[in-house]
Amino acid sequence: MxxxxxxxxxxxxxxxxxxxxxxxxxxxxxxxxxxxxxxxxxxxxxxxxxxxxxxxxxxxxxxxxxxxxxxxxxxxxxxxxxxxxIKPEPGKVLISVTPTFASKWLIPNLPEFAERHPEIDLRILATEKLSSFHSDGIDLAIRQGAPPFGAALKASRLFRQDVIAVVAPSLLGQVKGLAMADQLARLPKIHDTHDLWPRILGALDVEDLSTRKLRLSQTALAVDAAISGQGIALVNRFLASREIAAGKLAELGPLPPVEGHDFYVLTQRRSGPNPAIDTVLTWLKSKSD
Structure with a gap:
């Protein structure tokens, strides 16, 4: 000084x-x-x-x-x-999520939350990095993994890992009438950082016969690429449910289960209640499977 x-x-x-x-x-x-x-x-x-x-x-x-x-x-x-x-503000809640979770689930569901709880200022930190509750000033974090996450954190499961294969209906039409194993073998694959295709194809004893492969850094990008007809993507069901319901994607399956990496909401263990954080946590749990 x-x-x-x-x-x-x-x-x-x-x-x-x-x-x-x-x-x-x-x-x-x-x-x-x-x-x-x-x-x-x-x-x-x-x-x-x-x-x-x-x-x-x-x-x-x-x-x-x-x-x-x-x-x-x-x-x-x-x-x-x-x-x-880091300054406490009544009604402000900072939540750390991955970019895929933010774009494919949290942001589409925010209008409902805002309508129910207009008094809460919910802020989103979308990052692939592990956030620090102390240095980043976050109140909640949603991450994929398996507990324990640390003695200072409480974890509540929101969504089970339920991996499905999704493809644009137009691309699926090119292999219409073939068995699912043949469809998976022939259609181009879209890979993300989780790189689950070798595990899925190996479990099904399917050889990848496609010559085109697309590798992307985020699952959200893989889903968007699948919508545009660039291949099949692997994604957790709840992250693609809106696109499937809207007819933008079709599901190929069933696939063998991929276990051990469910989605959890993490909070700090604290001495007393925080009404705003507790409200967001209750809403998140109400939307879980």
Missing amino acids: ADLPPLNGLRAFEVSGRRLSFRAAADELGVTQGAVAQHVRQLEAYLGLMLFDRLPKGLALTSVGRSYHSRVSSAFQELRAATDQ
């Missing part, structure tokens, strides 16, 4: 640089104009540089002051953002 400039001076400089007026900066900070001017002078003395040209009708940043102000403003903005992320 000894290497940092005086923080009151930085704050006065940041506001004064935006407003280009000690009087306006004083109004924003709720202090006197003299106090703002003094803090800026102390900062200039610490740096050994002039940050402002004092003009008859206000201030003008010097060239070095302009460069310094840009970086100081960015630092203050980062501090504000970090504080906003």
Whole structure:
């Protein structure tokens, strides 16, 4: 901390640089104009540089002051953002989910939640990375796996793993009349990061005869590719239920079960209730299978 400039001076400089007026900066900070001017002078003395040209009708940043102000403003903005992320707000709930879960299940179901609970500000952090309840400030997380997830976390299962093969009806028409094993063998496969095709085909004793393979980083992209007729994708049933109901995808099956990677909602063990988090958790459980 000894290497940092005086923080009151930085704050006065940041506001004064935006407003280009000690009087306006004083109004924003709720202090006197003299106090703002003094803090800026102390900062200039610490740096050994002039940050402002004092003009008859206000201030003008010097060239070095302009460069310094840009970086100081960015630092203050980062501090504000970090504080906003972890500062408790009644009714705010931050949920961490994978991009596939967000796009294929959570976002389509959000209108129902918003209608039932308009008082809750549900925010979504969509990432493939494991989120930290502490450093990321999240309240809930939905992840695929198997417990235990850690002594500090409570886990409730939302959806069982129920993998199905989905394909566009137009593409399925090309192999109409063939047995399912022949359909699976001939149609092109769409792979995602889970790479379940070798396991599924091996369990069915089916040889992959297709020459085209598409590899994508997310299951959501694989589903979208299947809708556009680029091949068969493997996906959990609940993530493709809307597309199947709408006739955009058809199911090929049945497939052998893939067990051990159900979908769980994770919460921190806490001493007391949190009404907003508990409301979101109750709603999620009401939608589970």
